[in-house]
Amino acid sequence: xxxxxxxxxxxxxxxxxxxxxxxxxxxxxxxxxxxxxxxxxxxxxxxxxxxxxxxxxxxxxxxxxxxxxxxxxxxxxxxxxxxxxxxxxxxxxxxxxxxxxxxxxxxxxxxxxxxxxxxxxxxxxxxxxxxxxxxxxxxxxxxxxxxxxxxxxxxxxxxxxxxxxxxxxxxxxxxxxxxxxxxxxxxxxxxxxxxxxxxxxxxxxx
Numbered sequence: 208x209x210x211x212x213x214x215x216x217x218x219x220x221x222x223x224x225x226x227x228x229x230x231x232x233x234x235x236x237x238x239x240x241x242x243x244x245x246x247x248x249x250x251x252x253x254x255x256x257x258x259x260x261x262x263x264x265x266x267x268x269x270x271x272x273x274x275x276x277x278x279x280x281x282x283x284x285x286x287x288x289x290x291x292x293x294x295x296x297x298x299x300x301x302x303x304x305x306x307x308x309x310x311x312x313x314x315x316x317x318x319x320x321x322x323x324x325x326x327x328x329x330x331x332x333x334x335x336x337x338x339x340x341x342x343x344x345x346x347x348x349x350x351x352x353x354x355x356x357x358x359x360x361x362x363x364x365x366x367x368x369x370x371x372x373x374x375x376x377x378x379x380x381x382x383x384x385x386x387x388x389x390x391x392x393x394x395x396x397x398x399x400x401x402x403x404x405x406x407x408x409x410x411x412x413x
Contacts, residue, residue, distance in 0.1 A: 208399040210297040211390055212319050213237065213304045214312045214367075215383075217327035218357035219282075220339040222373045226327060227306050229380045234387060237302045240276075240292040243269070246284035259289075276318070279310035282356065287311070302387075309363040316366075323390045325383060326367035330374035332357075 217223035231239055241255065245263040254260050261269075266285040270278060276294070278287025288305055296303050305315060315322055329335040335357060339350050364370055369386050373379040391397075398405060 208300050208396065210299070210301040210303060211396070212293070212297060212315070212322040213302065213387065213390075214315055214322055214324040215304060215306050215327065216309050216312050216324070216360075216363075216367065217373075218329070218335065218360040219353045220335045220357065221327045221329045222338065222376065222379070223306060223327050225376065226371075226373065226379050226383060227304065229376075230383050230387070231304070233380075233384060237304050237387065238296055239304050239306065240288050242286055242288050242292075242305075242307065243275075243278075244284060244286045246282075246286075277305075277307065277311040277314040279308060279314070281308055281310070282352065288315075309360055309366065313366065323369075323386070324367040325369045325371060325386055326364045327379070328361060328364060328370060328372050330372055334374075 215223060215227055227239065231237060241257075241259055243259040243261055243266060245261060245266045248254070248258070248260055252258065252260075263285060266278075266287070269275060269289070270285075270287075274289050274291075275287040276290045276292070278285060280286075286308070288307065288311065293303050293305070305311070307315070309326075312324055316324065329338070332354075336350070336354060339345065339353060345353065371379050371382050371386075
């Protein structure tokens with residue numbers, strides 16, 4: 208049975224990575240796809256754990272070679288999900304989560320129409336700005352740029368299957384876990400998972 212592809216997107220500062228990490232810690236049945244990026248690592252980020260950090264030239268060579276499942280230019284840098292990080296696991300029946308932006312999500316949906324997509328919103332624009340500043344990793348100019356970009360990103364929430372408002376962190380984590388559980392209980396994957404049981408239950412014993 209082929210695995211399910213999950214897409215999670217959000218504007219910068221909405222708490223996407225924190226929610227995803229908390230969900231992954233609770234749900235061992237989902238594998239996170241580690242994205243490639245051409246930007247420099249932020250403090251505390253490690254290669255092959257948070258991202259695969261490559262040069263812009265290396266990234267563009269991978270694009271030319273058709274190595275990416277999806278890719279986009281985000282805040283002036285390239286970011287994408289390599290096919291080898293996604294397709295083999297789906298084919299083996301494993302669920303894969305893509306933590307990407309709306310541009311990448313649009314590309315993925317065109318290739319995998321049955322992907323399950325989730326968009327995370329902040330409780331207010333003030334909260335979004337506060338979270339960006341609390342990280343203490345970006346300059347004032349970068350923060351203003353990200354706030355402007357966030358409004359554009361949030362305008363695409365309607366392209367996603369589910370929307371979570373990250374007001375209370377623990378609640379947002381519970382809601383995302385509920386989405387994954389409900390997805391696994393859909394008729395088609397349940398029929399594939401329990402085909403023998405269903406056949407036995409419906410067998411004519413007369």
